[in-house]
Each structure stands twice: as structure tokens, then as C-alpha cells.
Amino acid sequence: MRRLLRDPVATLGLLLVLFAVVVAAFAPWLAPYPEDAFESHLLQRLQPPSREFLFGTDYLGRDIFSRVILGTRNALAVAVSVVVASMLIGVPMGLVAGWRDNWVSDVLMRITDIFLAVPQLILALALGQLMSPGLTTAMAALSLTYWPFFTRTVYAETRRLRGALFVDALAGLGASPSRILLLHVLPNAAPAILVRATIGMGFTILTAAILGFLGVGAAPPSPDWGLAVAEARQHLPESWWFATFPGLAILLLVLGFNLLGDGLRDVADPRLRRSRR
Amino acid sequence: MSDMLADSPEAAPSLLSVRDLAVHIRTDGGLARILDGVSFDLPPGGTLGIVGESGCGKSTLLRAILGILPKGARVPQGQVLFQGQDILRAPVRGRIGFIPQDPYLSLNPVFRAGDQLLEGMRRHASGSRDEHRRKLVSLFQAVQLPEPENALDKYPHQFSGGQRQRLLIAAALACDPDLVVADEPTTALDVTTQLEILALLRGLTAERGMGLLFVTHDFGVLSAVCEDVAVLYAGRVADWGPTGNVLADPRHPYTRMLLACHPDRATDLVGIPGTVPAATAQPPGCRFHPRCPIARPVCSQAVPEPLRIFDGSRVACPFHADPLPEVALG
Amino acid sequence: MAELIAARDLVVELGAERGLLKRRAGVRAVDGVSLSVAAGETFGVVGESGCGKTTLARTLLGLQRESGGEIRLEGALVSGASPAQARRQRAAVQYVHQDPGAALDPWWRVGATLAEGLRIQGTTDRAEATVRIAEILRAVGLDPALGDRYPHELSGGQQRRIGLARILLLRPKLVILDEPTAGLDLSVQAAVLRLLRDLRDRFGLTYLFISHDLSVVRRVCDQVAVMYLGRIVEQAPTAELFAQPRHPYTRALLAAAPRLGAQASVPGLRGDPPSLRAIPSGCRFHPRCPLADAICAAEEPTKQSVAAGHDVCCHHWRDAA
Numbered sequence: 001m002r003r004l005l006r007d008p009v010a011t012l013g014l015l016l017v018l019f020a021v022v023v024a025a026f027a028p029w030l031a032p033y034p035e036d037a038f039e040s041h042l043l044q045r046l047q048p049p050s051r052e053f054l055f056g057t058d059y060l061g062r063d064i065f066s067r068v069i070l071g072t073r074n075a076l077a078v079a080v081s082v083v084v085a086s087m088l089i090g091v092p093m094g095l096v097a098g099w100r101d102n103w104v105s106d107v108l109m110r111i112t113d114i115f116l117a118v119p120q121l122i123l124a125l126a127l128g129q130l131m132s133p134g135l136t137t138a139m140a141a142l143s144l145t146y147w148p149f150f151t152r153t154v155y156a157e158t159r160r161l162r163g164a165l166f167v168d169a170l171a172g173l174g175a176s177p178s179r180i181l182l183l184h185v186l187p188n189a190a191p192a193i194l195v196r197a198t199i200g201m202g203f204t205i206l207t208a209a210i211l212g213f214l215g216v217g218a219a220p221p222s223p224d225w226g227l228a229v230a231e232a233r234q235h236l237p238e239s240w241w242f243a244t245f246p247g248l249a250i251l252l253l254v255l256g257f258n259l260l261g262d263g264l265r266d267v268a269d270p271r272l273r274r275s276r277r
Numbered sequence: 278m279s280d281m282l283a284d285s286p287e288a289a290p291s292l293l294s295v296r297d298l299a300v301h302i303r304t305d306g307g308l309a310r311i312l313d314g315v316s317f318d319l320p321p322g323g324t325l326g327i328v329g330e331s332g333c334g335k336s337t338l339l340r341a342i343l344g345i346l347p348k349g350a351r352v353p354q355g356q357v358l359f360q361g362q363d364i365l366r367a368p369v370r371g372r373i374g375f376i377p378q379d380p381y382l383s384l385n386p387v388f389r390a391g392d393q394l395l396e397g398m399r400r401h402a403s404g405s406r407d408e409h410r411r412k413l414v415s416l417f418q419a420v421q422l423p424e425p426e427n428a429l430d431k432y433p434h435q436f437s438g439g440q441r442q443r444l445l446i447a448a449a450l451a452c453d454p455d456l457v458v459a460d461e462p463t464t465a466l467d468v469t470t471q472l473e474i475l476a477l478l479r480g481l482t483a484e485r486g487m488g489l490l491f492v493t494h495d496f497g498v499l500s501a502v503c504e505d506v507a508v509l510y511a512g513r514v515a516d517w518g519p520t521g522n523v524l525a526d527p528r529h530p531y532t533r534m535l536l537a538c539h540p541d542r543a544t545d546l547v548g549i550p551g552t553v554p555a556a557t558a559q560p561p562g563c564r565f566h567p568r569c570p571i572a573r574p575v576c577s578q579a580v581p582e583p584l585r586i587f588d589g590s591r592v593a594c595p596f597h598a599d600p601l602p603e604v605a606l607g
Numbered sequence: 608m609a610e611l612i613a614a615r616d617l618v619v620e621l622g623a624e625r626g627l628l629k630r631r632a633g634v635r636a637v638d639g640v641s642l643s644v645a646a647g648e649t650f651g652v653v654g655e656s657g658c659g660k661t662t663l664a665r666t667l668l669g670l671q672r673e674s675g676g677e678i679r680l681e682g683a684l685v686s687g688a689s690p691a692q693a694r695r696q697r698a699a700v701q702y703v704h705q706d707p708g709a710a711l712d713p714w715w716r717v718g719a720t721l722a723e724g725l726r727i728q729g730t731t732d733r734a735e736a737t738v739r740i741a742e743i744l745r746a747v748g749l750d751p752a753l754g755d756r757y758p759h760e761l762s763g764g765q766q767r768r769i770g771l772a773r774i775l776l777l778r779p780k781l782v783i784l785d786e787p788t789a790g791l792d793l794s795v796q797a798a799v800l801r802l803l804r805d806l807r808d809r810f811g812l813t814y815l816f817i818s819h820d821l822s823v824v825r826r827v828c829d830q831v832a833v834m835y836l837g838r839i840v841e842q843a844p845t846a847e848l849f850a851q852p853r854h855p856y857t858r859a860l861l862a863a864a865p866r867l868g869a870q871a872s873v874p875g876l877r878g879d880p881p882s883l884r885a886i887p888s889g890c891r892f893h894p895r896c897p898l899a900d901a902i903c904a905a906e907e908p909t910k911q912s913v914a915a916g917h918d919v920c921c922h923h924w925r926d927a928a
Contacts, residue, residue, distance in 0.1 A: 497865025538797035548798030
């Protein structure tokens with residue numbers, strides 16, 4: 001942790017992410033017009049930024065500042081649920097595939113490869129057609145396409161750790177595979193999983209925004225950043241603030257997660273770990 | 278320490294002469310005095326073994342001689358004279374050959390062995406590439422590498438561990454150095470291969486009149502290769518003298534106790550109580566005194582000067598004639 | 608002395624793969640090894656890298672499944688089981704790794720690692736575990752407070768002691784020591800060897816001592832078996848083996864070992880040990896052997912008795928006297 005803070009870029013990422021988390025947690029209290037999540041005020045539509053409306057108002061007269069703040073919650077919720085769901089599928093598969101050395105491993109990894117080859121947006125669009133388009137559909141599509149990244153990461157880590165002497169020693173003591181995998185391999189693979197999850201958060205927020213933009217994500221009137229950018233399209237370039245501020249929010253949060261992920265990767269680098277010893 | 282050098286009997290100019298060398302490295306835990314007042318000489322064509330346990334400063338000494346001290350290392354005092362020239366100030370290139378410890382790690386696997394060796398020669402030796410090639414092939418013959426003509430075009434993985442070590446010996450000799458420095462060159466090898474490599478190394482350097490500085494932790498290997506030995510403890514020379522004498526009649530309490538640990542020698546396995554002090558927390562006075570069974574109050578106050586004894590050896594202990602208690606020797 | 612563990616005609620194949628699409632034949636890392644270790648003795652196995660000594664150890668332990676032959680532990684047949692089952696049957700056999708530091712999970716405090724061994728073996732009572740761990744840490748010469756440290760906070764010698772403590776907690780009868788002194792400084796090595804001897808006496812252990820360091824083997828072992836390319840070529844009581852080696856390989860090995868104060872002058876063996884993928888015909892040692900003749904290339908030598916307890920596999924052992 002201390003070494004992470006020594007890296008200014010990663011610290012910036014951490015600050016951005018922490019800021020977003022705080023904003024999301026206190027969104028209803030921070031937003032000047034929390035009721036603007038759903039209410040429209042057509043009389044004050046498309047007003048430029050002012051003291052009253054810091055980021056201006058949108059085409060329904062809602063305060064964009066409030067909606068960006070309220071949207072943070074949405075974005076983080078989507079990111080967290082997608083990443084957690086992907087981990088729930090991907091991590092156990094990676095552990096098993098990495099540990100076994102027979103056809104089970106082959107089959108699991110080929111399935112992973114197939115899912116890795118599915119284009120994310122197209123699957124989401126297709127799912128949106130099959131089911132009703134909405135946030136749940138988008139999240140399902142994202143989870144379905146993101147878990148293979150966790151499988152690959154965990155698979156590689158498990159393979160590496162399987163050859164480690166301490167795993168061999170445990171097998172020598174008569175430890176069961178589940179004990180070795182859950183109590184020893186998993187904690188040792190945790191840094192890699194954490195890095196992957198952090199980068200996955202940024203990636204998911206971005207993709208969720210794209211889905212919202214394409215109309216298969218969050219449905220109006222919920223305060224979604226991607227959706228807001230889509231709605232703002234018709235009012236460009238006159239009402240520049242309408243698209244700019246939600247877009248900027250996406251940019252900053254994605255950037256934050258990516259910088260943090262890169263920083264974590266450097267800290268979790270096994271070569272660095274060894275030098276500390 | 279100047280008195281010790283003044284009465285040096287072998288007035289012949291040294292090939293390598295380390296004078297009162299200290300190397301300090303600043304670390305998070307404070308100033309590490311890795312080497313502190315190390316002195317020894319290696320005559321032209323001589324062989325000197327540097328022996329000591331981990332943490333004694335062997336590798337830092339080696340790096341100082343090769344001119345590759347790590348960043349942050351400081352040399353507050355002392356000189357390393359190579360043919361009379363202080364190489365700490367003016368590094369020499371190509372005149373000191375180096376044989377690294379691990380043949381597996383020392384060659385880049387994606388390049389042909391020959392290209393890697395020729396690249397080194399291009400930088401440090403005169404002559405054309407063709408001359409260098411001929412030279413290497415003849416050296417490959419000398420180190421008894423199979424198919425010396427084709428060896429240049431092979432990749433490192435096509436050689437066995439013993440062959441790779443032969444390759445690296447050839448590489449070290451390629452620029453006709455006056456001094457060859459070897460860092461535990463046989464630890465990665467099997468016993469039967471080790472002996473051959475050692476004999477080869479000794480033979481080739483003797484034949485060409487090269488000096489050999491041999492760093493090891495293995496007294497057995499030492500006695501097979503080196504005429505002289507310097508025993509290092511915690512960054513200082515404890516004993517320095519002819520190998521046979523030091524092994525047969527060690528003087529410094531540390532050397533005596535260390536040799537008593539050798540399975541060939543020990544009557545009972547004892548070990549040395551305590552551990553080697555951290556380089557950042559060296560005890561005052563004699564650095565061995567906290568572990569020494571015959572330490573006296575003065576040992577914790579004054580740094581012992583190396584004393585010359587009758588056979589030309591030097592020992593850094595004023596009480597070297599005192600008997601050690603039985604239990605310490607096992 | 609009673610026999611503790613014995614192997615007969617043990618064969619171990621390594622690297623045989625059965626994937627979904629590929630099949631690959633393995634190499635015979637251990638090929639027809641028979642040995643018998645008596646309770647209370649220290650049985651040395653020496654040989655160069657790749658001779659199969661570690662594979663032999665892992666097979667006796669049960670981590671590696673044998674492809675042929677049988678293993679008896681205290682008279683009971685224990686071979687032929689899957690690795691998981693074999694480990695349960697052979698709880699009396701334990702293994703200490705060459706690098707005990709790397710054998711400890713870096714994320715676990717060493718105390719937790721020690722306790723885990725007990726839990727695996729079914730000791731669930733926390734208070735009992737704490738008492739036993741403290742007791743065993745003292746037995747290996749460590750302060751019980753070290754249990755709170757992480758592996759990388761310990762010195763090499765301390766890690767080795769932890770490795771031993773971890774095994775001794777399980778009250779084994781046979782401890783397999785894989786290169787227990789590799790990479791140790793002389794003074795630490797002496798202390799570790801002494802500790803091993805004290806523990807053997809105190810806990811009534813039997814050691815299978817794998818090493819390439821002949822000086823150490825000579826010092827601590829009662830019996831020595833010399834392995835070459837998956838076979839035991841000579842086996843004898845230590846004093847006899849070092850005084851009267853009969854197999855040319857043993858002789859070369861002894862001659863090549865650097866000894867204190869002795870100038871080794873005997874020429875080494877020709878060439879490097881061949882790979883297990885290309886085992887020579889007849890006697891496996893014949894391409895490097897100074898005594899080899901036509902019969903050696905054609906016929907595999909059988910085990911012959913030189914003296915009581917001294918066996919050798921060589922056509923010409925009489926010439927080597």
C-alpha cells in the first residue's frame with residue numbers, strides 16, 4: 001500500500017476512485033436537486049452552466065450536476081455487480097482448469113476461449129432484442145463476456161503456483177486439493193485478481209456507457225451517464241454542457257480505475273515482491 | 278595497515294593489489310559497511326581464493342574489482358591496483374576476464390553463442406571478426422568443447438551445463454586477460470563435471486600466465502584450485518596465506534571454528550554460535566568478537582591489525598596463538 | 608533392526624501425458640530400484656542431478672505414483688494407490704524440501720502453517736495444537752514467538768528448522784530429507800546436521816538422506832545407495848562404501864569430490880550423464896566407464912553381492928578392487 005502511494009499516477013487513480021465512491025455513497029445529500037433524477041422542469045430546459053445549475057440543465061430542464069452525481073451510483077453499481085458476477089464464474093473455473101491436468105482443464109479453457117471471442121456489444125444488442133432492453137440485460141451481457149478474463153488470469157496464476165514448492169509441500173502433508181486451492185492458491189493469486197478486477201471496473205463502466213448510448217443499457221429517465229450523452233447528441237453543439245459533463249464523468253472514473261489498476265499491477269509484480277525479501 | 282605492506286617480503290609487483298579497501302552502501306536500514314579495510318595481493322600468474330560465508334562481502338569485493346559496484350555504493354577509502362593502476366578511478370576494459378556463477382543465466386537463449394562472444398570481443402579486443410572467430414575456435418579446442426568449429430553457431434540451449442561453463446571459460450580467456458575472476462563457477466554443476474572444469478580452469482590460466490581470483494564458499498574446491506586463500510568475515514580479511522597452511526593450521530578463531538564445521542574435519546558437529554552480523558549493525562572492534570570463545574575486553578574496542586606470522590600468512594587476531602576451548606572445536 | 612520401508616523393483620515413469628488430444632510417452636526416472644531401510648538408521652541416496660533420487664523419494668512418499676514394483680511400509684503393502692490415498696496410508700512418512708523457505712506459503716505466518724499440518728492430520732483442538740507447536744519449536748531450537756513471523760522474515764537456517772518442525776509435529780517414523788544442506792553455509796550446515804542427529808535420537812526417527820555432497824553423506828549416513836540414471840548401482844554400509852567402492856561410477860564420484868586439503872588429481876569421467884530419453888544399452892554407465900568392454904554394451908549387469916550388505920551392479924567389479 002505504501003508503495004502504491006509512492007507512485008503519483010496510481011495515487012491519482014486511487015483518489016479519483018475514492019472520490020467517486022464517496023460521491024456515490026452520499027449522492028442524495030450531495031446533489032442540489034436530488035428530485036431531478038426523475039422530475040422534469042420544462043420551463044428551465046437547456047440552460048447553460050450558472051451559479052444555480054453548475055453544469056447547466058438538460059432538455060427536460062433537469063440539473064445536470066445533480067444527475068451526474070446521482071449517476072455515479074449507477075455506474076459504480078453496474079461495475080461492481082458485473083465484476084463480482086464475472087469473478088463468481090471466472091475465478092472457480094480458472095482454479096479448476098489450472099489445477100487439473102486432464103481433459104477437464106482442456107474443456108474449460110476452450111469454453112473460455114469461445115466466450116473470449118464473442119464481441120461484447122453484439123451480444124448485448126442481441127440479448128437486448130431477446131429480453132427487454134434495460135440495465136439488467138446490459139449487466140448480464142457484460143458479465144457473460146467479462147468472466148473469461150478472470151478465468152485466464154486465475155488459470156495462469158494457478159499454473160504458476162501449482163509448481164511452487166509450498167504447494168508441493170502441502171500435498172506432501174496430505175492436504176486436499178480444495179484446501180490447497182482455496183486457502184493457499186487463491187490468496188496468492190489475489191493480487192492478480194484484484195488488478196484484473198480494478199481494470200475490469202473501468203472497462204465495464206465504459207462499456208456500460210456505450211450500451212446506454214446505444215439504447216440497450218439504462219432506460220430513461222434514470223440518471224445514466226451514457227444515456228445522457230446519447231440524449232445530448234441532438235442538442236450539440238449549442239448545448240455543449242449537456243454532453244460534456246456526463247462524458248467527463250465517464251472519462252475521469254474510467255481513467256481512475258485504469259490508473260489504479262496499472263499501479264496495483266506494478267505493486268503486485270512478483271519481481272518486486274521478491275526484492276522486498 | 279601500511280606497516281604490513283612495508284614488510285611485505287615478496288617485493289615482486291602484484292598483478293592485483295587491494296589496499297585497505299572499504300565499500301559502503303546506503304540502505305533503508307542505515308549505512309551498510311560491506312567491506313572495511315580489506316587488503317591482499319595477487320602476484321602475476323598466482324591463484325588466490327576468496328572464501329567466506331554468505332554476507333561476508335565476497336560479491337561486493339568481486340564487483341569492486343570488476344568495476345561494477347551497484348548504484349549507491351561508495352568507496353570511502355582504499356585502492357584496487359591492477360598492474361599498478363587504480364581501477365576504481367580508471368576502469369580497465371578487457372584485461373580482466375570474468376567467469377560468472379551460473380552458466381544457465383549468463384547466456385541469452387535467443388542469440389547464437391558465437392555472436393554473443395564475438396560481440397564481447399569486438400568491444401574489448403583488437404583485430405578483425407575473422408581473427409576473433411579463429412581465436413574462439415582455438416579456445417574452444419583448449420576448453421575441450423566438442424565440435425569446436427560448429428560451436429559458434431549453436432544456441433546456448435544446445436550445450437549441456439558443463440559445456441556452457443566451458444564456453445564461458447573460453448569467453449573469459451578470449452581477450453587474453455592478465456587476470457581471470459571466477460565467481461563460484463562450479464556450484465551449478467555436478468561433482469564429476471566440477472572437477473574437470475576446475476582442472477581445466479587451473480591449467481589454462483597457469484599455461485597462459487594469467488592470475489586467477491577464485492571466489493567460493495567451498496573449502497574443498499578451494500584446496501583443489503588455489504595457492505593462496507583469503508578468508509573473509511563480515512567485510513574484513515580474517516586469514517590470508519598459502520592455502521595449505523591455512524587449511525592445515527588455521528589461525529584466526531573464525532577460520533578455526535569454520536573449518537571445524539567441515540564434515541571432513543569435524544569430530545563432532547558444532548557450528549558457530551550466533552549469526553553473521555548485519556552489514557548495517559557491525560559490532561565495534563573485531564567484528565567476530567561477539568561470537569568468539571576467546572574474546573577479551575580489548576576485542577570489542579580496537580580493530581585488530583593483520584599480523585604477519587612466520588610462514589608469511591597474515592591473521593587479524595592478536596590472540597591467534599591462544600587455544601580454543603575444546604567444545605568450540607568439537 | 609526391523610525394516611521400516613522397503614521397495615522392490617520400483618519403476619516410475621514421468622511425463623507421460625494423456626490430454627484430450629495428445630498422448631505422450633514418459634521417461635523412466637526410476638527403473639527397477641530395490642532398497643530396504645531399517646528403523647532408526649540414516650539411509651543415504653547419492654547421485655548426480657537427473658539420476659532419479661528425488662523421484663524415488665517422492666514415490667516412497669506417495670506424491671508420485673509408481674508404474675511398477677511394490678512398496679512396503681512396516682511390512683504392509685502400500686503401493687498401488689492413488690496419490691491422495693497413498694498419502695493417507697503413508698502418514699508415517701514425511702518429506703522435507705530442499706528449499707524449506709519456498710516450501711512455506713508466503714502469505715501465512717509460520718505458526719499458522721505449522722497448525723495447518725496438524726489440522727490436515729485431524730488434530731482440531733486449538734489448545735493442544737498450540738502446546739504441541741511451542742514444544743516442537745523448542746525442540747528444533749527456535750523461540751516459539753517466531754510463530755508470528757512470516758517466512759521471509761526468517762533466516763535460511765531458521766526456515767530449515769521450521770520445515771523440520773512442520774514435519775515433526777506429525778510424529779513421522781520416516782523422514783525423507785531432500786538435500787537438507789544444499790545452499791547452507793558451512794557453520795549453519797554443521798548446526799543443521801547436529802540438529803538432525805539430535806532429533807533422530809529424541810524422536811526415534813529414520814532418515815532417508817538424499818544428497819550430492821559426499822562429505823556430508825559420509826558423516827551422517829549408516830547406509831549409502833549410489834544412483835545412476837534411475838538405478839542403484841551400488842549399495843553398502845557407509846564406511847565400507849567409502850573404503851572399498853566397487854562400482855566404477857562410485858569410484859569416479861568419490862575421486863571427483865573435492866576433499867579438504869587434498870589435491871584432487873584423478874581425471875573425471877568422460878562426457879556428461881546421458882539423458883533419460885536415450886538410455887544406453889546394456890550397462891547404463893558403459894559409455895563413460897573406464898572398464899567397459901563388449902559385454903557391458905550388450906548385457907545389463909545384475910546385482911551381485913560383494914560382502915554382507917554390499918551389493919554392486921557391475922560385470923567387472925572384481926577388476927575394480
